[in-house]
Amino acid sequence: MTTESTAEVKTTRARKPPSMQRTRGDVPFAIVNYGGFLLMALLCAYPFYYLIINSISANDASALGDVRLFPQGFHLSNYQQILGLDGLTSAAIVSVARTIIGTVCTVLASAFLGFMFTQERMWARSLWYRLMIFTMYFSAGLIPMYITMKTLGLTNSFWVYIIPVIVQPFNIILVKTYVESMPRSLQEAAEIDGASTFRIFFRIILPNMTPILATVAIFTAVAQWNSFQDTLLFITDQKLYSLQYLLYTYTNQASSLAQAAQNAQGNLGSIVSAATSQTPTSIRMTVAVLVVLPIIFIYPLFQKYFVKGIMLGAVKG
Amino acid sequence: MSLTQGTSTSTRAAAVVAPGELRADPDKRGRARESRRQVKSTKSSKTMFLLILPFLILVFLFSYLPLAGWVTSFYDYRPALGMSGSEFVGLQWFEMLVSSPTQLRQIGQVLTNTLAMSFLGFATSLLPVFFAMLLNEIRAPWFRNSVQTLTTLPNFISWVLVYMIAFSLFSTTGLVNSVLHDWGIITAPIKFLDTDQHVWLTMLLWSLWKGLGWGAILYLAAITAIDPALYESARIDGAGRFQIMRYITFPQLMPTYVVLLVLSIANMLNNGMEQFYVFQNAFNKEYIQVLDLYVYNIGITGNSLSMATAIGMLKSLISVLLLVAANAVAKRARGTSII
Numbered sequence: 001m002t003t004e005s006t007a008e009v010k011t012t013r014a015r016k017p018p019s020m021q022r023t024r025g026d027v028p029f030a031i032v033n034y035g036g037f038l039l040m041a042l043l044c045a046y047p048f049y050y051l052i053i054n055s056i057s058a059n060d061a062s063a064l065g066d067v068r069l070f071p072q073g074f075h076l077s078n079y080q081q082i083l084g085l086d087g088l089t090s091a092a093i094v095s096v097a098r099t100i101i102g103t104v105c106t107v108l109a110s111a112f113l114g115f116m117f118t119q120e121r122m123w124a125r126s127l128w129y130r131l132m133i134f135t136m137y138f139s140a141g142l143i144p145m146y147i148t149m150k151t152l153g154l155t156n157s158f159w160v161y162i163i164p165v166i167v168q169p170f171n172i173i174l175v176k177t178y179v180e181s182m183p184r185s186l187q188e189a190a191e192i193d194g195a196s197t198f199r200i201f202f203r204i205i206l207p208n209m210t211p212i213l214a215t216v217a218i219f220t221a222v223a224q225w226n227s228f229q230d231t232l233l234f235i236t237d238q239k240l241y242s243l244q245y246l247l248y249t250y251t252n253q254a255s256s257l258a259q260a261a262q263n264a265q266g267n268l269g270s271i272v273s274a275a276t277s278q279t280p281t282s283i284r285m286t287v288a289v290l291v292v293l294p295i296i297f298i299y300p301l302f303q304k305y306f307v308k309g310i311m312l313g314a315v316k317g
Numbered sequence: 318m319s320l321t322q323g324t325s326t327s328t329r330a331a332a333v334v335a336p337g338e339l340r341a342d343p344d345k346r347g348r349a350r351e352s353r354r355q356v357k358s359t360k361s362s363k364t365m366f367l368l369i370l371p372f373l374i375l376v377f378l379f380s381y382l383p384l385a386g387w388v389t390s391f392y393d394y395r396p397a398l399g400m401s402g403s404e405f406v407g408l409q410w411f412e413m414l415v416s417s418p419t420q421l422r423q424i425g426q427v428l429t430n431t432l433a434m435s436f437l438g439f440a441t442s443l444l445p446v447f448f449a450m451l452l453n454e455i456r457a458p459w460f461r462n463s464v465q466t467l468t469t470l471p472n473f474i475s476w477v478l479v480y481m482i483a484f485s486l487f488s489t490t491g492l493v494n495s496v497l498h499d500w501g502i503i504t505a506p507i508k509f510l511d512t513d514q515h516v517w518l519t520m521l522l523w524s525l526w527k528g529l530g531w532g533a534i535l536y537l538a539a540i541t542a543i544d545p546a547l548y549e550s551a552r553i554d555g556a557g558r559f560q561i562m563r564y565i566t567f568p569q570l571m572p573t574y575v576v577l578l579v580l581s582i583a584n585m586l587n588n589g590m591e592q593f594y595v596f597q598n599a600f601n602k603e604y605i606q607v608l609d610l611y612v613y614n615i616g617i618t619g620n621s622l623s624m625a626t627a628i629g630m631l632k633s634l635i636s637v638l639l640l641v642a643a644n645a646v647a648k649r650a651r652g653t654s655i656i
Contacts, residue, residue, distance in 0.1 A: 029558070033451055034460065041467040044530065047482040048470070050492065054485070065495030113372055122365040128373055135380035138637050141629030142609075143616045144386025150396070152378065164379045167372050197365060226475035229591055233617070248477045248595065251484055281490070288481040295473050300466055306473075307534060 114175025468530025
């Protein structure tokens, strides 16, 4: 039997549950098992559904916790009105910008470094590699980090979201392992033709590592979008707040917030009904939906990359 | 780095589960090729180094330079005066940690919280294994995939959003209180969030809600890698479903499980601060303050920068020692190191 056909047999078998034999206890077990997982899936999904239906329901009903299964008194004015909230637009721009710029920088740096660390003729390569990997296992701590950022002039700067996280050892390990699995002949042919390191990287290596870069990109983008602690530690300028941080401040100052929203919508019309006027609950939920929607949309589409990421991690050296 | 703390701690944990035979040894292959390469000039080897130098500088600036900040713990550091203007106080902060009874009691409570959260984590660390084993018994692929998608989703939202969800569902005007009231079970709303009762348990449940499905993915993958011949022979021997799970699947998952457990033991002082920061309030503060949060609270909020650095430094040093010890244990047990 060839190696290929053995692998084939393994994958088709592996897809089946290990115990295909029907036994007497099968039906009750299946009911309990399906039921249990259905319950767990609901526990995970319902909170998201709850936020969404409440953000489009009558605000007086949702403030009382009365909107439970279906939207009541459908309206979209919450979404119109929060656009007038102080700082929301700038926070959205900051979050989108840091996600895009941060992901591009981290992905390119991971790709380049992952490739460079496979080049054995680099001077003292393994020393640099080890110095970089070692940083995964310790941290100087919160205060020294804060002092460092302050010394480098990165506090209250947009770049604190980008520069400190450009070099991610874990991503570099993933890319390096991937490049090592690529056929050597690719690179050697180009070397014989006298191509420079840069040329080899951009023309030959980079186009051939899309799958691993997709994995790195998706993890980085989610981490950037979700990041909250860096704003908390290094940013006091409201113009640089991220959406996550803004959402957090909303939980703590919600009533004054509702007042601000009332003022903002004052010029929209003279009649403000209880169903559409902003409450702390409606504001929180609407902003929460805005923050979570990108994740809900991209996650199912890219799930295979996430799973691939954790699998690749498991095989790393 | 704060950015990596969310999603990639779990993937980083995954980085160490490599069974020894899967490890490629690039250096060995490299050495063989080295001789062919010796004709290449050292000039190009230095050029390559120069190309990665900017990135090495970043590593130095953001990972090694901050270590110099540890000296703050020997000074009475005041940001306004800078390092040179602050007074050198020697071991004053370390002495204060153990000399004042109030301080000692506080640190004791913080350590108790930290270890309690970690031990609750260890105690529930088998749940993802069971989750994966049971999900693997589901036959309908669409159902299995949907469950997997929905249960891993919470792993990809931030703790701020988890708190928002907790607030929407469990605040005094939230869904749960409203439902309980309508059903006549309660008359006055229950304070689920603003309370000092069951803080550890609540925190554990939220981290399970967020992480259980994702934690199971690794084991689901490991199950597909189990040799089918094992199942076949077990079935020929007449083993039933549960016997197969008990005697084949479970033992086969143990190596992965043990590595992850050892790694989490090495990390037992590092609970992270984000979860506890967003959930903390005046009521639960005593039981929710874990070390990471405590360092933040006294350092940034309370402005005792030097004291916070001293605690953070001790924590980092102990963590590295724990990791080295865990690595040594793993090395002895399986022959390969985990880091």
